[in-house]
Amino acid sequence: MDMEVSMSTLFYLSSAQMDVIRPFFPRSRGIPRRDDQKIISGIIHVLKFGLRWKDAPKEYGPYKTLYNRFVR
Numbered sequence: 001m002d003m004e005v006s007m008s009t010l011f012y013l014s015s016a017q018m019d020v021i022r023p024f025f026p027r028s029r030g031i032p033r034r035d036d037q038k039i040i041s042g043i044i045h046v047l048k049f050g051l052r053w054k055d056a057p058k059e060y061g062p063y064k065t066l067y068n069r070f071v072r
Contacts, residue, residue: 041060045057
């Protein structure tokens with residue numbers, strides 16, 4: 001089920017919201033981290049709409065990254 005999603009339907013946290021939660025992110029250890037704002041927004045999108053991780057829009061990043069970050 002590969003749906004095309006327009007940018008207007010994607011949800012992104014604002015910079016102010018990211019500044020509030022940024023102190024809770026783990027530090028990077030060698031491998032550069034993906035865009036935190038995109039990943040956290042993708043997690044919220046999946047939870048809000050009750051999607052499977054695999055069905056998350058590709059614009060948020062790889063579904064495996066969304067899932068792994070959610071579990072941590």
